[in-house]
Every structure is written in C-alpha cells, then in structure tokens.
Amino acid sequence: ARQSWGYQDHNGPEVWHELFPLANGDRQSPIAIKSSEVKYDPFLRPLSFSYDLTSPKVILNCGYAFSIECDDTEDRSVLRAGPLKGSYRLRQLHFHWGPTDDYGSEHTVDGLEFAAELHVVHWNSEKYPCFVDAAQQPDGLAIVGVLVKGSQVAFTNFDPSSLFPESLDYWTYHGSLTVPPLLESVIWIVLRQPITASSEQLATFRSLLCSAKGEPACCLLSNCRPPQPLRNRHVRAFFH
Numbered sequence: 001a002r003q004s005w006g007y008q009d010h011n012g013p014e015v016w017h018e019l020f021p022l023a024n025g026d027r028q029s030p031i032a033i034k035s036s037e038v039k040y041d042p043f044l045r046p047l048s049f050s051y052d053l054t055s056p057k058v059i060l061n062c063g064y065a066f067s068i069e070c071d072d073t074e075d076r077s078v079l080r081a082g083p084l085k086g087s088y089r090l091r092q093l094h095f096h097w098g099p100t101d102d103y104g105s106e107h108t109v110d111g112l113e114f115a116a117e118l119h120v121v122h123w124n125s126e127k128y129p130c131f132v133d134a135a136q137q138p139d140g141l142a143i144v145g146v147l148v149k150g151s152q153v154a155f156t157n158f159d160p161s162s163l164f165p166e167s168l169d170y171w172t173y174h175g176s177l178t179v180p181p182l183l184e185s186v187i188w189i190v191l192r193q194p195i196t197a198s199s200e201q202l203a204t205f206r207s208l209l210c211s212a213k214g215e216p217a218c219c220l221l222s223n224c225r226p227p228q229p230l231r232n233r234h235v236r237a238f239f240h
C-alpha cells in the first residue's frame with residue numbers, strides 16, 4: 001500500500017500530526033540533547049548486549065529507510081542493563097540521514113547535527129509476547145541511537161555492536177518512535193561517541209528510492225525527523 005507519510009513537504013514531519021496526533025505528544029523523539037542540562041545518574045548501569053551473528057535475516061527498503069530485519073522469535077540477541085529493567089530482544093536496525101553530509105541525524109547534541117544516525121531497535125520480551133504489543137507500552141521498546149559523523153571509515157559485518165563506538169557512554173530519556181505511528185513506548189539510549197561513515201556511504205543512503213516499483217524513481221534524500229519538545233522530561237547521563 002502507498003505510504004501515507006514520508007519526508008517530503010506534502011507528507012513530512014510537519015504534517016504527520018494530521019494523521020498521527022501522537023506527533024504532538026509529551027514524549028516524542030528525537031530531541032536536542034543539551035549536555036549542560038543533562039543530569040548524571042549514578043544508579044545507571046553499563047549497557048550489556050549479546051548479539052548472535054545469525055539473528056539478522058534480511059535487508060530491505062521499508063519505505064522510510066533501509067532496515068536489517070532480525071529473527072526475534074527467541075532471545076538470541078538481547079540488550080540488558082543500562083537504564084533498562086529486564087532484557088530487550090533485537091528486532092531490527094536502520095539508519096536516518098540527510099540531503100548532505102552536514103546533517104541527517106535525528107538527535108542533536110549541543111546544536112550539533114551529525115551526518116546520519118543508526119537505530120538498533122529492541123523490544124521487552126520479558127513482559128510482552130511480541131514487538132507489536134511491546135510497541136504499545138511505555139517500557140516496551142529500547143532503541144540504541146548511534147550518531148554518525150561524515151568521514152572515511154571501514155565498515156563491516158552484521159553484528160550491530162560492530163557499529164557501536166569505542167565508548168558506551170550514553171544519555172537516556174523516555175521518548176517515542178521517530179516515525180509514524182510515533183508510539184511513545186521507547187526508552188532511548190543515545191551513545192555519546194559518534195561513529196563515522198564516508199561521504200560515499202552517505203550518498204548511497206540518499207540513492208535509496210522512496211517511490212514504489214513502476215512509479216517514477218524518487219530518491220529518499222532525507223528521512224530525519226527534527227527534534228521535538230522535551231516537555232516534562234529529564235535526560236539522564238551514564239557518565240560524569
């Protein structure tokens with residue numbers, strides 16, 4: 001079915017509220033992280049993840065990005081600890097990017113926009129039977145956001161942790177999906193240290209098509225939602 005929303009003027013983030021009223025909700029994502037306003041939380045634990053190389057199954061164009069979909073029928077690849085209670089099962093990973101290397105990340109840090117952003121999506125498999133159910137719950141999903149800055153870098157294998165930066169320092173806050181249905185079910189864990197991608201890799205992102213087969217080719221030049229109001233939320237830091 002034709003996608004009802006996208007990133008162009010007629011169907012982009014500024015009009016998502018027309019079809020998805022949650023767009024104006026109180027825990028929307030992404031946000032602009034202001035490092036001077038985050039609060040160190042000594043009770044936050046280090047992230048703990050274990051990813052099985054065989055979990056990723058397919059890579060596909062999901063219309064708003066390309067995503068690597070994983071087999072989440074059992075607890076083979078999980079994320080634990082950090083700000084989380086219990087364990088969250090790997091579902092999929094995908095990227096967001098912009099029309100040039102100057103911007104394209106969804107979260108920003110002290111006004112800094114990065115070239116792109118990786119999202120590694122997990123769901124609370126201890127409390128809920130499946131991703132779709134978990135996505136309706138305030139503690140249903142945990143998404144690791146990895147900022148990507150433009151430059152030359154080697155880039156290899158499917159193990160999502162191969163894409164994590166050296167430091168696992170992170171900020172965390174309660175938010176939402178950044179794409180419709182914008183469900184406010186996400187515990188965001190945004191890593192402080194960015195990874196790097198080459199200009200050629202970012203250009204390849206932009207060559208992805210958002211037009212359906214048989215339609216005139218239309219490239220997905222950008223798929224990043226701008227930061228949303230923080231409202232009555234605090235961002236906690238794992239690091240000093």
Ligand SMILES: N/C(=N\S(N)(=O)=O)N1CCCC1
Pocket residue numbers: 119121143176177178179180
């Ligand atoms: N995780 C997601 N979006 S995002 N950009 O919040 O990570 N989704 C997973 C399936 C539908 C959207």
Ligand SMILES: [Zn+2]
Pocket residue numbers: 094095096119178
């Ligand atoms: Zn995303």
